Every structure is written in structure tokens, then in C-alpha cells.
Amino acid sequence: MEDQREYQLVYTHGRANLKTMIFYQEETNLKKADKIENYYGLYEPISGKKLYEIGIKQARKLGIELKKEEVINIIALPKEYEVITSKEKYRTKSIILATGNQKNKTNIKGLEEREGKGVSYCAVCDGFFYKNKKVAVIGNGNYAIQEAKELISLSKEITILTNGKEKPIVKSFDFNINTKEIVQVVGNQKVEEVIFQDGTSLKVDGIFVAQGVAGGFDLAKKLGILTRKR
Numbered sequence: 001m002e003d004q005r006e007y008q009l010v011y012t013h014g015r016a017n018l019k020t021m022i023f024y025q026e027e028t029n030l031k032k033a034d035k036i037e038n039y040y041g042l043y044e045p046i047s048g049k050k051l052y053e054i055g056i057k058q059a060r061k062l063g064i065e066l067k068k069e070e071v072i073n074i075i076a077l078p079k080e081y082e083v084i085t086s087k088e089k090y091r092t093k094s095i096i097l098a099t100g101n102q103k104n105k106t107n108i109k110g111l112e113e114r115e116g117k118g119v120s121y122c123a124v125c126d127g128f129f130y131k132n133k134k135v136a137v138i139g140n141g142n143y144a145i146q147e148a149k150e151l152i153s154l155s156k157e158i159t160i161l162t163n164g165k166e167k168p169i170v171k172s173f174d175f176n177i178n179t180k181e182i183v184q185v186v187g188n189q190k191v192e193e194v195i196f197q198d199g200t201s202l203k204v205d206g207i208f209v210a211q212g213v214a215g216g217f218d219l220a221k222k223l224g225i226l227t228r229k230r
């Protein structure tokens with residue numbers, strides 16, 4: 001498997017008696033694998049689901065704390081990191097990002113070619129460029145809400161675009177929510193307008209993509225880690 005190393009590292013931390021915690025969600029690539037046989041020690045094929053369950057048991061046995069919580073932000077403090085999940089905040093000295101390969105990219109026409117020209121994947125990195133401007137956040141989960149919250153102190157008007165998906169549960173009224181399906185993003189070189197399936201549109205200066213769960217790429221970007229083109 002491609003990313004066994006991170007698991008081994010986490011487990012080694014546990015075995016070295018370093019206080020270790022794993023954040024995870026039920027959705028994983030491993031559980032989708034019908035049969036795994038290209039793994040040392042597996043003389044009989046095993047289902048991805050079974051291997052996943054064994055890994056969880058192994059972690060528990062090593063005294064690793066497992067938290068089924070979605071990580072929505074990581075903040076670098078002077079001497080440690082703050083990990084913000086959908087439930088709690090935690091402080092730690094080191095983090096291993098092993099979030100797997102999520103396919104959160106959208107196929108909305110006109111979006112990809114405007115990356116860096118109004119389309120961003122990180123509110124804390126690029127929010128400043130949209131001071132007093134109108135922005136939209138594409139997504140409908142905890143991560144999209146977190147990104148919208150990051151923009152409140154900067155942007156003039158924030159709209160969460162669910163792109164036809166369910167409306168998120170939000171207590172605050174600091175942003176608008178639009179559930180219409182998106183057809184296209186248009187603008188002369190940069191982002192200017194989002195066109196919806198029903199023919200209506202929304203004028204915006206910037207779009208932040210925050211679909212699904214924050215992946216390793218999103219979290220690394222927030223920490224200012226140099227990332228190669230994904």
C-alpha cells in the first residue's frame with residue numbers, strides 16, 4: 001500500500017511511549033478494497049475492511065487514543081500546533097498528515113482555469129485578497145463552514161454554495177446559503193460570476209473551494225507548507 005509509512009510512524013510513536021492520538025473518519029480508501037494480498041505477512045487475501053479493523057485494534061492495544069472527529073483546521077502556534085476538529089480543540093507538538101487521497105475536486109466549468117485568479121483552496125492563506133469584496137465558498141460540510149468563518153472579518157458578503165447538495169446546519173447568520181446547482185463560473189480572465197442551473201447568477205470576486213473533508217493538501221496549505229501541484 002502507498003501510504004503504510006504514515007501508519008507505521010504513528011504506531012511507532014505509540015510504541016515509543018509518546019502520547020499519540022489519531023483523528024479519523026469512517027470513510028477510507030482502505031475499506032473500499034475488496035481484497036488485499038500485496039502486503040507483507042498476508043499469505044491469504046484479506047478484505048480492506050478487515051485490515052482496517054485490525055489496524056484500529058492494534059492502535060487501541062498500543063494505547064493510542066482514537067478520535068472519530070473531522071479535522072477542520074490546524075493552526076501553527078509559536079511552540080506547538082492547535083488542531084481544531086468539528087467537536088474540540090487540541091494542542092500538540094507534532095502532526096503527521098495521512099489523510100489519504102480524497103477526490104474532492106469539482107468539475108464545475110470555468111473553475112480550474114481560474115485557480116489563482118479568483119479561485120482559492122485556502123481561506124486563511126488568500127482571504128486577505130478579498131478584503132471588503134464578495135466571496136463564495138463551495139461546499140456544504142463542516143470544512144466549508146470553517147472556511148466561511150475565516151472570511152467573516154475580511155469579506156463584505158459571504159455565500160456558501162452547496163452546488164445542489166443539502167443545506168449545512170449553521171447557527172450563525174453571518175453568511176448566505178445558496179443550494180442551487182452550479183453550471184459554470186465566468187469572468188474575463190478572473191472570477192466574476194457564478195451561473196446556476198436555473199439561469200440565475202451570483203456576482204462574486206472570489207471563490208473558495210471547500211468540498212467534503214479537508215484533506216492533507218488543504219491542511220498543509222494552511223500551515224504554509226510548500227505543496228507540489230496536485
Ligand SMILES: Cc1cc2nc3c(=O)[nH]c(=O)nc-3n(C[C@H](O)[C@H](O)[C@H](O)COP(=O)(O)OP(=O)(O)OC[C@H]3O[C@@H](n4cnc5c(N)ncnc54)[C@H](O)[C@@H]3O)c2cc1C
Nearest residue numbers: 001002003024025027028029030032033070071099100214
Ligand atoms: C477499490 C480499491 C481497491 C484497492 N485495492 C488495493 C489493493 O489490493 N492493494 C493495495 O495495496 N491498495 C489497494 N487500494 C489502495 C489503498 O486502499 C490505499 O492505498 C490506502 O487505503 C491508502 O491509505 P491512506 O491511509 O493513505 O488513506 P485512507 O485509507 O483513505 O485513510 C485516510 C484516513 O484519513 C481520514 N481523514 C481524511 N481527512 C480527514 C480529516 N480532515 N479529519 C479526520 N480524518 C480524516 C479518512 O477518513 C481515513 O480514515 C485500493 C483502493 C481502492 C479504492
